[in-house]
Amino acid sequence: MILVTGGAGFIGSNFVLDWLQGCDEPVVNLDRLTYAGNLSNLAALQGDSRHHFVQGDICDQALVDRLLAEYRPRAIVHFAAESHVDRSIHGPRDFVRTNVEGTFSLLEAARGYWARLSNEEQAEFRFLHVSTDEVYGSLAAEDSPFTERNAYEPNSPYSASKAASDHLVRAWHHTYGLPVLTTNCSNNYGPYQFPEKLIPLVIANALAGKALPIYGDGQNVRDWLYVGDHCSGIREVLARGVVGETYNIGGWNEKTNIEIVETICDLLDDLAPAAEGSYRRLIAFVPDRPGHDRRYAIDARKIADELGWRPQETFESGIRKTIGWYLDNQAWVEHVQDGSYRDWLETNYRLRRSDR
Template sequence: MKTILITGGAGFIGSALVRYLVNEANNKVVNVDKLTYAGNLSSLQSIENKENYTFIQADICDMSAMESAFKEHQPDIVMHLAAESHVDRSIDGPSEFIQTNIVGTYTLLEVARQYWLTSSEEQKNNFRFHHISTDEVYGDLGNTDDLFTESTSYDPSSPYSASKASSDHLVRAWQRTYGLPVIITNCSNNYGPFHFPEKLIPLIIINALAGKPLPIYGNGQQIRDWLYVEDHARALYKVVSEGKVAETYNIGGFNEKTNLEVVQCICSILDELITDKPLSVVNGATGNFSDLITYVADRPGHDVRYAIDASKIANDLNWQPKETFESGIRKTVQWYLDNEAWYTAILDGSYQGERLGLN
């Protein structure tokens, strides 16, 4: 049984990974999370009392805390997800993104390197540092038919993506310079249960249920490749278990959709599932949830298109997503319908719908 230390395990993707590893894989899981606004332990209630799960509240920028975690738990694998991740917030306040995504990754790399250097030969040979990143580091594909591959040049557009690009470069440098056994994955847009309400899909679902406007940036024609979060969790474990050291693997859902198509799909599912519609919907032009769609001013530097070529992980590691967008989005909408208490607790607390008009 291996010990896997996960940073950011109370976040959206992190909690999906923690649940998967605790429930499906024969591992001990140590979850290190600072519990910022997007960290939510209620996403982990189903596994919090499992014998193979441990939670540590700590900041990855705190070197002494990270050293203590490594010393106490002796991880065989580190899966580094802790990051500030919302583009809008990075535009409003980039400082936290620089601190967490760059300085935090540096701190973790140094602690991991010292731990690795003092390990036994067997431990050193089996140790892995898996850095989980984003396709946004590659920049904007524009209106081309191109796809992001593992060799695509970096060209980040926002403070968020620039900070993640920086962290990727640090991880590769620690491998090249010090020999630290690292693996990097870059994923497309995730969606699914337990997604924080500031992101597009949960925001649209929650606003629609409240009869509020459904805000879409610009003309809504920005294209993203959508990946169901539980498929991503399976892919991450596949990579860290079977992937090659110093390699990069792109993880995508094979589901390119415009933002407008995503919103329209959600509206169509809600039209089917909700019989008691809000008055603002009933009194709309068509009486459908799509009447709530509202176009708002585009955000600065908004990339037109991201799209992942996931053929490497498919061919080398035999991974494919289980969910289509249609099956995954239906599961996601149903989950929010069934878990109002989860997102209501968030809306009553720290998050009040900044920038995207939830208020």
């Protein structure tokens, strides 16, 4: 049995689905079901006795204590987080609460549980903390990609809150001996991603004939990782990672934002042609967001050399799969695009409109 936090969100739900597709070890799935948590992501597991869903908050330590005592998991895989930079700019308090206080509560519950295990169970237990490359800050064009030894230089409320959670995980290992693992991933994309993030937002807006907003000059660079590859990397770290170590998981796919948007437009021109010409006509540059990091890039050689993990998808294969999924699952997209989502988009972009 493993306990997964945030298992109804984008990456968490993909991980749970992949886990139960590949093995019969049950999962306890703890998720608060905020706007980005969606039980429909897990519809394929309805009635599956291996999946135990619990709606709850990682900040509720009493609840986590009860779940650990009841299910006695051999590992905790911690995805639960507020994760959108734009939302962190408008409302940082929620990010501190979930990402910092929530991780603290979870660590304390795990520490108490682990201390009561037998010696053999203690040796097998793992607390795997899923984090982001954004904790490392921003790279210049000529800089080498982030390694696990890069200093932390977070530049947004989101990345600062994740950096704080990373430090807590490290401290609970070095101070209390809790057997932890940390992964720092690059930008994920794929099925079930909430359409506030770049790739699903562009797909949804293009199909609706709406503007495709690009911050600044569109030259911000990210390393893109297909979510299925990320899940396989986490499984490898959980199975064979060295306790106390950090592993960067990247896709070796550096792309500018404008490249991403133009690629999506061109694929949609082929897969779902618009009546009025290319989707590129919808591209609209908007004023940049505050503190927008210029470039992220992951050096994933450590996980490759030590654990033998490498991404299976190129960006070209992964983005085609992703667009195909969204085209085939328009009902899911419509379901998550409720009134509060539309209000959020209006709030975020209303002051960032430009004709240039």
